[in-house]
Amino acid sequence: MDYRIGLNRRDFVSATGLVVGLVSLGAVVKLLPADVHLIRPPGGQDEDGFVALCTRCDRCRSICPTQAIAPARLEDGLLAVRSPKLDFRLGWCTFCGRCAEVCPTGALPSYKAECFEFAGLPDEVFCKTQLKLGVAVINRDRCIAWAGPSVCTICSTKCPYQAITLDEYGRPLVDLDLCNGCGVCENLCPSSRLLSYQGGLRRGIEVSALETKGL
Amino acid sequence: MASKYRLSKPRGFKFAHFYDRRKSAMKKRMTARTIRATTMVAFLALVVVGLMTRLAPGTLSSLGIRSIALVCPLGALEIMIASRSVIPLAITSLLCIILVGLVLGKVFCAWICPVPLTRMLSSQSRGPEPEPLTIAAIRPESPLQPSIFHSDRPSRIRLDSRFLVLLGTLATTAVVGFPVFCLICPIGLTCATIIGLWRLIGFNEPSWLLLVFPVVLALELLVFRKWCRRLCPLGALFSLISALNTNLRPKVDKQKCLRTSQGLDCTNCKDACCEEIDLHHAEQSSPLSECTKCRDCADACPAGAIGFRKNAKTKLTKTESSHTD
Ligand code: SF4
Ligand code: SF4
Ligand code: SF4
Ligand code: SF4
Numbered sequence: 001m002d003y004r005i006g007l008n009r010r011d012f013v014s015a016t017g018l019v020v021g022l023v024s025l026g027a028v029v030k031l032l033p034a035d036v037h038l039i040r041p042p043g044g045q046d047e048d049g050f051v052a053l054c055t056r057c058d059r060c061r062s063i064c065p066t067q068a069i070a071p072a073r074l075e076d077g078l079l080a081v082r083s084p085k086l087d088f089r090l091g092w093c094t095f096c097g098r099c100a101e102v103c104p105t106g107a108l109p110s111y112k113a114e115c116f117e118f119a120g121l122p123d124e125v126f127c128k129t130q131l132k133l134g135v136a137v138i139n140r141d142r143c144i145a146w147a148g149p150s151v152c153t154i155c156s157t158k159c160p161y162q163a164i165t166l167d168e169y170g171r172p173l174v175d176l177d178l179c180n181g182c183g184v185c186e187n188l189c190p191s192s193r194l195l196s197y198q199g200g201l202r203r204g205i206e207v208s209a210l211e212t213k214g215l
Numbered sequence: 216m217a218s219k220y221r222l223s224k225p226r227g228f229k230f231a232h233f234y235d236r237r238k239s240a241m242k243k244r245m246t247a248r249t250i251r252a253t254t255m256v257a258f259l260a261l262v263v264v265g266l267m268t269r270l271a272p273g274t275l276s277s278l279g280i281r282s283i284a285l286v287c288p289l290g291a292l293e294i295m296i297a298s299r300s301v302i303p304l305a306i307t308s309l310l311c312i313i314l315v316g317l318v319l320g321k322v323f324c325a326w327i328c329p330v331p332l333t334r335m336l337s338s339q340s341r342g343p344e345p346e347p348l349t350i351a352a353i354r355p356e357s358p359l360q361p362s363i364f365h366s367d368r369p370s371r372i373r374l375d376s377r378f379l380v381l382l383g384t385l386a387t388t389a390v391v392g393f394p395v396f397c398l399i400c401p402i403g404l405t406c407a408t409i410i411g412l413w414r415l416i417g418f419n420e421p422s423w424l425l426l427v428f429p430v431v432l433a434l435e436l437l438v439f440r441k442w443c444r445r446l447c448p449l450g451a452l453f454s455l456i457s458a459l460n461t462n463l464r465p466k467v468d469k470q471k472c473l474r475t476s477q478g479l480d481c482t483n484c485k486d487a488c489c490e491e492i493d494l495h496h497a498e499q500s501s502p503l504s505e506c507t508k509c510r511d512c513a514d515a516c517p518a519g520a521i522g523f524r525k526n527a528k529t530k531l532t533k534t535e536s537s538h539t540d
Binding site for chain 1: 380392
């Protein structure tokens with residue numbers, strides 16, 4: 001093809017400046033230890049693969065019927081900013097697969113799911129998959145049943161995957177194999193409303209990300 | 216006859232739109248600019264639709280319905296390089312965008328991209344209109360150089376500083392393994408700021424990005440200046456594609472043009488063009504592949520001499536079209 005070089009010094013300097021900026025930005029993002037472990041929508045669990053593919057288009061966040069997806073903020077890290085993360089204070093994941101369906105890049109690949117109705121939450125249809133978003137962890141100082149003397153069985157009765165059992169004292173325990181990190185328990189846990197403000201806004205049960213291969 | 220034209224002195228900056236000119240041309244100019252501003256805002260409004268509904272139209276990074284989507288061509292290249300894989304939807308997006316580029320050229324840059332919107336806004340706030348120029352003031356002392364028009368054939372590609380940024384972007388992406396340009400893309404930052412504001416108001420979710428992103432945007436667009444012409448790697452991609460585009464190119468009607476018909480030293484079309492295209496001096500001009508079909512030149516022309524239709528009655532004679540841009 002016919003071409004011509006059209007590069008004057010000023011443009012060259014600006015462009016080089018921008019490229020140097022880009023390279024340093026990339027290096028900083030890669031080298032800074034990312035200490036925040038975000039919980040990604042289902043399918044986005046391989047963090048390195050996910051950040052390579054996500055164009056931050058906001059489609060998955062928009063479609064999520066429970067609005068569990070939030071855009072990552074700058075506080076979540078430069079690499080993650082604008083990408084989708086699950087916020088179980090806002091909703092939970094039913095593994096409905098809609099986010100994977102709209103994701104144009106395969107950052108959230110589609111997956112097989114078997115859906116079922118769950119009497120504990122009759123308005124929702126949950127699906128069983130091979131995926132694990134994270135696991136629920138009980139904060140014993142914040143859990144009403146563990147802190148005593150009150151009784152609370154919300155998480156154990158509402159877990160769609162029957163991953164929470166009660167011990168002999170009626171305190172919840174998480175079955176790490178059954179829990180897939182759907183976030184229902186965290187969403188419904190009343191402790192940040194019922195317990196004193198001491199201990200901040202932490203809830204009695206919270207989903208934490210699995211060890212990821214990412215940085 | 217000449218007295219029915221009134222010209223005004225263009226300002227030092229490129230987007231000088233306050234030319235005083237024929238009433239009808241004035242109206243036309245208003246329409247082209249207004250329509251462009253409207254389509255740009257409409258595409259940004261899709262972001263808000265995505266926030267208000269669960270239709271997931273996406274943002275300019277990727278627009279679509281359900282599982283059908285177009286991915287930003289630069290984003291598509293970046294993610295394929297970053298993930299070292301072939302992504303079907305990225306490939307089909309690229310093909311669609313190439314097709315659109317062949318038919319409509321760099322139309323994205325003037326009708327969809329929100330960056331010129333900021334420029335329109337800032338040029339609007341630059342004070343009062345300049346003094347109108349009289350015809351006498353543009354009557355040249357010696358006869359003008361004859362015009363050398365652009366040819367009708369595909370343009371030569373100009374490899375400029377934007378291609379440097381494009382190469383830098385793709386190379387950096389390959390090394391760091393994620394679409395690095397997306398972090399500073401002014402289009403992405405604009406959409407992110409809208410989303411950030413929405414989250415702040417609707418979800419009480421403040422974030423530093425609400426401060427940082429607008430500052431970076433301002434840096435890119437105001438401090439670097441001429442982002443589109445010098446630095447935008449997306450524009451570079453669109454220029455490559457539109458090199459083969461021959462539709463909707465601006466053409467000068469020599470019977471009407473003040474230069475060619477009356478020998479007056481009018482440069483309104485050249486001064487209006489933010490892509491530095493000079494329709495009358497193909498040899499010193501940006502190639503026509505850079506034309507964004509913004510119609511600013513047509514609207515700036517006091518004689519209404521510029522048209523975009525293929526067979527506008529502005530056929531060039533052999534000698535005049537002998538020069539290719
Ligand atoms: S699978 Fe469904 S519920 Fe879960 S995050 Fe995606 S859209 Fe939301
Ligand atoms: S839909 Fe896919 S590419 Fe778009 S923001 Fe969500 S994960 Fe990223
Ligand atoms: S030649 Fe005319 S339509 Fe094309 S970019 Fe320049 S001003 Fe806009
Ligand atoms: S085409 Fe119109 S604006 Fe351009 S030189 Fe001729 S009269 Fe002036």
